[in-house]
Amino acid sequence: MxxxxxxxxxxxxxxxxxxxxxxxxxxxxxxxxxxxxxxxxxxxxxxxxxxxxxxxxxxxxxxxxxxxxxxxxxxxxxxxxxxxxxxxxxxxxxxxxxxxxxxxxxxxxxxxxxxxxxxxxAFASTLAVFKIGNYTFDPAKQKLSFDGHETSLSHREAELLRRLYQLRNQVLEKNVVLLELWGDDTFFNGRSLDVFITRLRRYLKDDPQVQIVNIRGVGYKLII
The missing domain is CATH 3.40.50.2300 (Response regulator)
Known part of the structure; x- marks a missing residue:
């Protein structure tokens, strides 16, 4: 309960x-x-x-x-x-x-x-551990690790990073992820998504091979 x-x-x-x-x-x-x-x-x-x-x-x-x-x-x-x-x-x-x-x-x-x-x-036991450049991402535990340092992610941060990874080097459409994770694609939710993207960029800043770029008017792309 x-x-x-x-x-x-x-x-x-x-x-x-x-x-x-x-x-x-x-x-x-x-x-x-x-x-x-x-x-x-x-x-x-x-x-x-x-x-x-x-x-x-x-x-x-x-x-x-x-x-x-x-x-x-x-x-x-x-x-x-x-x-x-x-x-x-x-x-x-x-x-x-x-x-x-x-x-x-x-x-x-x-x-x-x-x-x-x-x-x-949901799905905690079935999610794999991913390599994102020199980072290790465990979506089940919501942990991002780099060179012995571990960062704990919120649920929505982990879900957003998982979607970006699954579509790595492809575009994750903004309206799609808003509907899936926020429930609607209103202006306020769009602004909050931008905040979450900024957080993920900060978490991933130690590996220059990894970038999250804006695709203007469409969404975001995780480049590895």
């Missing part, structure tokens, strides 16, 4: 979401601010974190930064009424995996949670 840590400073909304998730079979731990949420994270080791951004004591972005230091892989979904592009990009840069704007439907929230949890369980 998946464990969800829900942090929401509006008690009425928090209880509605908590009850809905519990009814769908999730074990839900609830906190009303970032400080309490961080304590709940340490106590319960949840499978996913669903957090409001604007909260008292510690905002969701700050809390996510602390969580990422504890666990680089746990999925984090932000819930927020803030819709500025800079806020969305910041959420992903801080290690967020998804960003759902208020008001939202409970059905959409549950579908997104299930999508974020799925890569942890």
């Amino acid at each position: 998946p464990k969800v840590l829900l942090i929401e400073d509006e008690p009425a909304l928090g209880m509605i979401v908590k009850d809905s998730l519990s009814y769908r079979g999730f074990t839900v731990f609830y906190a009303e601010n970032g400080v309490a949420g961080l304590a709940q994270f340490d106590e319960h080791c949840p499978d996913i974190v669903v957090a409001d951004v604007m909260m008292p004591d510690m905002d969701g972005f700050t809390m996510a930064g602390h969580i990422r230091k504890r666990d680089p892989n746990v999925p984090i979904m932000f819930l927020t009424a803030r819709s500025q592009t800079a806020d969305v990009v910041k959420g992903f840069e801080l290690g967020g995996n998804d960003y759902l704007k208020k008001p939202f439907s409970l059905d959409e929230l549950i579908v997104r949670i299930e999508a974020l949890l799925r890569p942890r369980n």
Whole structure:
């Protein structure tokens, strides 16, 4: 039974979401601010974190930064009424995996949670270990290794790199990967994909033989 840590400073909304998730079979731990949420994270080791951004004591972005230091892989979904592009990009840069704007439907929230949890369980035993230039990529463990140094990837980073590798030296179409990993190809999701590509480039920068290039208006290509 998946464990969800829900942090929401509006008690009425928090209880509605908590009850809905519990009814769908999730074990839900609830906190009303970032400080309490961080304590709940340490106590319960949840499978996913669903957090409001604007909260008292510690905002969701700050809390996510602390969580990422504890666990680089746990999925984090932000819930927020803030819709500025800079806020969305910041959420992903801080290690967020998804960003759902208020008001939202409970059905959409549950579908997104299930999508974020799925890569942890599906196909883990069947994914091969890949060589990407001088890097070793283990998509099942979500690890990228180079010269004895190991980098832990988020679920979406690992899935994106796996797709790039499978189409290495060919174009990975942007709208295709957005539909597969984000669920739709909206402008905001397109910006978040750009952030993820930037992260992967940073992870792969130590081998000059490996590049991720933009194919303008089409997508991306992993060149090895």
